[in-house]
Amino acid sequence: MHPLSHRITRLLHTSTSFAFSALRPSISTQLPHITHRFRNSAIHLHTANMSSMAARLKGKTILITGASSGIGKSTALEFAKTQPEDLKLILTARRIDTLKEIATEIGKQAPGVKVLPVKLDVSVPEEVSAFVGGLPQEFREVDVLVNNAGLVKGMAQAPDINPADISVMFATNVTGLINMTQAILPIFKTRADGGRGDIINIGSIAGREPYQGGSIYCATKAAVRSFTDALRRELIATRIRIIEIDPGQVETEFSVVRFGGDKAKADKVYEGVEPLTPDDIAEVVVFAAGRRENVVLADTLVFPNHQAAATVMHRKSA
Template identity: 80%
Template sequence: SKRLEGKTILITGASSGIGRSTAQEFARTSPNNLRLILTARRIDTLKEVAEDIKKEVGAGVKVLPVKLDVSNPEEVRSFVGNLPEEWRDIDVLVNNAGLVKGVAKAPEILEEDINVMFATNVTGLINMTQAILPIFKKKGESGAGDIINIGSIAGREPYPGGSIYCATKAAIRSFTDALRRELIATRIRVIEIDPGQVETEFSVVRFYGDKSKADAIYAGCEPLTPDDIAEVIVFTAGRRENVIVADTLIFPNHQAGAGGAMYKK
């Protein structure tokens, strides 16, 4: 789309799943003139994603892989200043990095899991937003740019065994709504994308690397693919500047709620 041409797009959690697909989809949609800053903790994987994108769409898309742990406030604070000058004029921030750990009920949830979920999904997203907003505020007459936050059905519908993860996604929803109101006099668009079940590394991370437990989650149903969500994300960024896709909820065909409200064959 012409509307995305010349933009600089920053994606967190671009080494896997929805973030990686979003990078690829932006590149496919605007292959002639685009800059993609791809961030995550696994820098080697990010470099592979960058190479794959260059192979697929060619040199019109410039890709910069950068190691960034969003749960580390110092890394986030120094992030923009450490970018090469020509990469600092960011137009779109996709706050996608996030994770769930475990399925424990309240009495048994590990303190470490509570902390990592909040530090990544909530504080990480807020700190990234604070880091990028000054760039957006300087654009145009009254500020411009897109903040695209990845929430979840889990933020709207809490379920047993997901209390902390659901709370983090509900926190994202509140922060996102407040921010949109705060930025009402600007051209900064605040967008929320809430996926239902998507097959990514999400469940593998949830079960601490146990792939067979992750596979069981998706057995007998047809989850969304990360590309399905990427298409919606890129669609929202490509709308006319006066159009804000403020809120979305995206399910696969047999899902009607969070935490296993799935029709299984």
């Protein structure tokens, strides 16, 4: 290298090192402040999002079926937590005592939320009609219907499936959901722009991917999916939002009911995996209901991290 070039290179290196050294204390001093400001911005953004949801849900009346346990119960609690000051919840299920306990729990945590617990069998159309027609005045203007009631019975394969199990699954999972939708839609349709309101149907990955030992349950959830898709098309000229949320594996009473109360058998379903919780799905439901009116989360599939399909799961060895 030419002597002059060598001197210039050394000079540049020295100048750069000096400049960086001079800046280093300033950067070190500023970094905590930058980090603090970033953290505050993130907290502010989260709070703003929560405030937006709370504002959109303010004054609304939410009707949840199958609200005595699992996803239904968690959804009721999540709505109350998101908008604790001005909300009405209608909670239905067959176990009225459990619903009353949930209503008491919500009353303690969110005193601004009014709760109406009602014993209801969604599979009986006359019972559903009487229930909706007899709602107290302050609960009549339903804004959101969460069709959550559903169950599964056994894992028998054709031709050994119990006819009673077939009947109860279709009656609750399909007929019940349709009964509730038909009873609530007229309320929605009295509103401006052809109608306003949300129908949120809790489906399942089983409605997309049938599996062995679940033919009837899968068929019921496939029916829910078809009904939901058709309903969305039929109501396209309105402001009524039709939403389907399909969970993958969730740990609820689902498997206990499937195996006739055999807890040990039910626990084996979740062996070596970390399933979703009812709270996980409840958050998605409330998020969907809390979007701006022009935003429709039409079709949502929710998996735990270990799941890739209905029967594709990674299980950790013991």
